[in-house]
Amino acid sequence: MASFSRPKLPLSVALPLFVAVAMFLVAVGTTQLGIMALRSSNETGLRDQALVFLDAVAGNIAAEINEADARQSVQRTLAASLEFRTALLEESIAARWTDQSGEAITVTLAERDGDLLNAALTEVQSSGLDDASARLVSERSVLLVARSYGMTEGRLYLAATFDTEPLEAATDAASNAALGIDILVAIVAAAAAYAVTRRSLKPLDQFIERLADPEGSSTPGADWRRGNELRQLEAALAMREQSEAQRVTILEQMAQQERDGLLARMAASIAHEVRNPLAGLKNGISTLKRFGDREDVRKETLAFLENGLDSIGRVVDVTLSTYRRRSGSRMITAQDIRDLEILIAPEAGRACVGLAWRFEEPTEFRVDVDALRQILINLMLNAVRASPPGSTVTVSLIRKDAQTVVLSVADEGPGMPPEIVAAMISGRVNDIPMERSIGIWIVASLVERIGADLSIRSDSAGTNVQLTLVTAQQGGAET
Structure with a gap:
C-alpha cells in the first residue's frame, strides 16, 4: 500500500509561522497569568476585609454574651450588622459561645447558608485558639469566613458568608475584556513578527535561487564582503567552488602529466623489449637466406623465430592488459x-x-x-x-x-x-x-x-x- 508523506513547509515560511504562533501563545499566556494573579489578589483582599468585619462584630457582642438575655442581645447585634450591607455584600452570620453553665449557645441569621455557618463554627471551634479560616464556595458563589476569639471567660466563635457574584462577574468581565484585547494585540504582534521574520529570511530564498541557477554569475572576488551575511556566504561558497575546481583541474593536469611520463617510459621499455627479439628475428632471416638449404639449420632458425615472436607477443599482451581498461x-x-x-x-x-x-x-x-x-x-x-x-x-x-x-x-x-x-x-x-x-x-x-x-x-x-x-x-x- 502506497504511503503518502505530508508536504512540509519551507523554512522561510515555517520559521515565521512558528515565531508568530509562539508570540501569540506567550502574549495570551502572560495575560492569563496576570488575570489569575489579579483574581488571587482580589480574593485575598476580600478575605482580609471579611475578617475585619468579623472583628468589628465580635467587639460589639463581646460584652453582651454575659447578660441574662444574651441570646436576644447577640441576635439583635447580628441583625444590625446585616441590616446595612457594605461593599462586602454580607449574606449571613452566626455566633457561638459557651455560657456560665457550660452550655454552647449558637445564634444564626441565615436564609440559605445555615449549614455552611454551622460547619464553619464547628471547624474553627475544634481547630485551636485564635484561628481563622476563609474559603470560596464556588457552587453557591459565597466566601465563607470563620474566626475564634478569646475572652475573659470562654471563647467566642463567629462565621459569616459574603456574596461573591458581583465580584466574580466584574472579574470575569475584566478577564474577557483583557483576553479580547490580548488576542487582538497578540494577532497584531504575531503578524508583525511574521512579516519581519519573513522579510529577514527573504534573502535566504534568493540565495537558494542563485545557488540553484547554473548560469547565474557569482559575486566578484573584490565585492564579496558587500551586502548581507547570506550574500557573503554565497560569495564565499562560490570562491570555495572555484578554488576546488582549480584544484581538481591542477590534479587532473598532474595526473595527465604523470600518465604521459609513465606512457613515455613504458613506450621506451616496450621498444627496448621488442628491439632485442627483432634483432634476433633479423639474424634468423639472414641465416635462412645463407643456409636455408640445410634442414637442421632451417628447423633451428624457425624455432628461434617462433620464440622471438612469442616474446614480442608477451610484451604486447602485458601492455594491452595493463592499459586497456575493461x-x-x-x-x-x-x-x-x-x-x-x-x-x-x-x-x-x-x-x-x-x-x-x-x-x-x-x-x-x-x-x-x-x-x-x-x-x-x-x-x-x-x-x-x-x-x-x-x-x-x-x-x-x-x-x-x-x-x-x-x-x-x-x-x-x-x-x-x-x-x-x-x-x-x-x-x-x-x-x-x-x-x-x-x-x-x-x-x-x-x-x-x-x-x-x-x-x-x-x-x-x-x-x-x-x-x-x-x-x-x-x-x-x-x-
Whole structure:
C-alpha cells in the first residue's frame, strides 16, 4: 500500500509561522497569568476585609454574651450588622459561645447558608485558639469566613458568608475584556513578527535561487564582503567552488602529466623489449637466406623465430592488459602478476634496484584485474624510485585461506611521510598533498574501488604496503 508523506513547509515560511504562533501563545499566556494573579489578589483582599468585619462584630457582642438575655442581645447585634450591607455584600452570620453553665449557645441569621455557618463554627471551634479560616464556595458563589476569639471567660466563635457574584462577574468581565484585547494585540504582534521574520529570511530564498541557477554569475572576488551575511556566504561558497575546481583541474593536469611520463617510459621499455627479439628475428632471416638449404639449420632458425615472436607477443599482451581498461572482475594468476616485470624491469635497471618475486604457486583468484595491475604498477614504480641503488624491491603473493589473498610490495627506502600513510589507510584521498606523486593518489583511489584492505608499515628501514583481498578462489566466466 502506497504511503503518502505530508508536504512540509519551507523554512522561510515555517520559521515565521512558528515565531508568530509562539508570540501569540506567550502574549495570551502572560495575560492569563496576570488575570489569575489579579483574581488571587482580589480574593485575598476580600478575605482580609471579611475578617475585619468579623472583628468589628465580635467587639460589639463581646460584652453582651454575659447578660441574662444574651441570646436576644447577640441576635439583635447580628441583625444590625446585616441590616446595612457594605461593599462586602454580607449574606449571613452566626455566633457561638459557651455560657456560665457550660452550655454552647449558637445564634444564626441565615436564609440559605445555615449549614455552611454551622460547619464553619464547628471547624474553627475544634481547630485551636485564635484561628481563622476563609474559603470560596464556588457552587453557591459565597466566601465563607470563620474566626475564634478569646475572652475573659470562654471563647467566642463567629462565621459569616459574603456574596461573591458581583465580584466574580466584574472579574470575569475584566478577564474577557483583557483576553479580547490580548488576542487582538497578540494577532497584531504575531503578524508583525511574521512579516519581519519573513522579510529577514527573504534573502535566504534568493540565495537558494542563485545557488540553484547554473548560469547565474557569482559575486566578484573584490565585492564579496558587500551586502548581507547570506550574500557573503554565497560569495564565499562560490570562491570555495572555484578554488576546488582549480584544484581538481591542477590534479587532473598532474595526473595527465604523470600518465604521459609513465606512457613515455613504458613506450621506451616496450621498444627496448621488442628491439632485442627483432634483432634476433633479423639474424634468423639472414641465416635462412645463407643456409636455408640445410634442414637442421632451417628447423633451428624457425624455432628461434617462433620464440622471438612469442616474446614480442608477451610484451604486447602485458601492455594491452595493463592499459586497456575493461570493467568487471576476472580471474588472475600469479604468472599474470609476474609478467608486470616486463614493464618495471627497465625502470628498476636504470635505478640499479633489484626485483624479487615471492609467490605461492599455483595461486588464482578473482578480482578487478585492470585496477589491481594499476595499483601494483604504481606501488612498484614508487618503491623503485624510493629505493637506494643496490637495494631490492620485493613483491609477495600468499594465500591466507580459501578466500583471502595478501599482496605486498616492500622496499628499502627512507620511508613514507606519516601524513601520506594516514591519508591512504583512512581512505581520505583528498588529504594527500598535491605535490606528492600522483601514483599514490591513484593507488588510494583504486584500493577503495576494489574493496581491498590496505595496511602500511613505514619507517627508516623501508616501506611495506600490503593489500588484503577477500575473493573466491574460483569463479564463473569473465564479465
